[in-house]
Amino acid sequence: MKLSDTKKGYSFKLAAFSGEALFQSLDKDLQDFIFQFGSAYKLTYQELRQVSEIAIDLKMWGDISVVDRLNLITSRYPAGNGNSKKHILKELQDYWHTLKTKPSDYSSNAPKVKSVVRKVTDNTDDHEIFGPCPVASEKTVCCNLITIDAVQGCSLGCSYCSIQTFYTDGAVAVESNLEDKLDQIELDPMKNYHIGSGQSSDSLAMGNRGGVLDAQLGFARKNPNIILEFKTKSKEVDYFLTSELSPNIFISWSLNPQVIIDHEEHFTASLKQRIG
Numbered sequence: 129m130k131l132s133d134t135k136k137g138y139s140f141k142l143a144a145f146s147g148e149a150l151f152q153s154l155d156k157d158l159q160d161f162i163f164q165f166g167s168a169y170k171l172t173y174q175e176l177r178q179v180s181e182i183a184i185d186l187k188m189w190g191d192i193s194v195v196d197r198l199n200l201i202t203s204r205y206p207a208g209n210g211n212s213k214k215h216i217l218k219e220l221q222d223y224w225h226t227l228k229t230k231p232s233d234y235s236s237n238a239p240k241v242k243s244v245v246r247k248v249t250d251n252t253d254d255h256e257i258f259g260p261c262p263v264a265s266e267k268t269v270c271c272n273l274i275t276i277d278a279v280q281g282c283s284l285g286c287s288y289c290s291i292q293t294f295y296t297d298g299a300v301a302v303e304s305n306l307e308d309k310l311d312q313i314e315l316d317p318m319k320n321y322h323i324g325s326g327q328s329s330d331s332l333a334m335g336n337r338g339g340v341l342d343a344q345l346g347f348a349r350k351n352p353n354i355i356l357e358f359k360t361k362s363k364e365v366d367y368f369l370t371s372e373l374s375p376n377i378f379i380s381w382s383l384n385p386q387v388i389i390d391h392e393e394h395f396t397a398s399l400k401q402r403i404g
């Protein structure tokens with residue numbers, strides 16, 4: 129095989145990896161760095177994924193960036209040496225693991241996390257928007273909540289949340305025909321249902337974009353035997369303050385001490401705003 133063929137083959141691998149939602153959620157400089165590093169050490173698809181995950185974690189934890197960390201490590205292992213890649217990745221993983229297992233220290237000021245601009249798209253796909261929570265199974269201890277999947281992706285940035293990496297381009301997709309889809313759902317009038325909004329998003333962060341809140345409130349009015357819960361960490365309640373509400377809906381906020389919100393729940397409402 130010619131060297132140019134090998135290079136071409138590796139470029140295909142990088143191109144395939146560049147479509148990964150995880151990679152898309154990185155900023156451009158980081159993407160470029162990971163590509164350069166990947167090319168220099170011929171990282172496998174899984175290794176590219178691992179480095180991207182570590183890059184995201186280091187950033188979220190407010191630690192030294194993966195660029196600086198890898199530059200430090202690689203200065204001791206020249207590219208071209210067969211074993212270099214193994215040693216570099218091992219050092220990087222060990223470093224990441226040490227941080228991961230270290231108890232969080234909230235005594236210093238919260239790190240400044242730069243907001244990631246996320247593309248917002250209208251989702252016209254024919255996917256299911258109603259059903260049991262995906263975690264529910266015979267093997268899980270589950271509250272058996274039924275959920276409405278009105279928005280996929282989240283514009284907020286909680287460090288412990290994996291939702292941002294689920295979707296292509298790191299974009300937030302808003303269901304564009306939720307009303308029609310909810311209209312087609314037939315519930316047993318003899319049963320009561322607890323339904324959660326926001327299976328793969330924050331229930332309110334996108335407001336009423338695409339009429340998703342109109343559609344869900346209409347669904348609650350039409351089905352008095354449901355209790356519809358909107359779970360949020362945002363302060364986007366204006367829509368509810370000016371809408372006619374049926375008695376079977378409620379909004380819930382998860383609560384954490386302000387120090388945890390400052391360090392981990394980036395761009396969300398403060399504790400005071402959540403309970404105020």
Ligand code: SF4
Pocket residue numbers: 282283284285286289290291328329330360361396
């Ligand atoms: S608000 Fe919820 S969905 Fe959004 S990032 Fe935080 S935990 Fe994830």
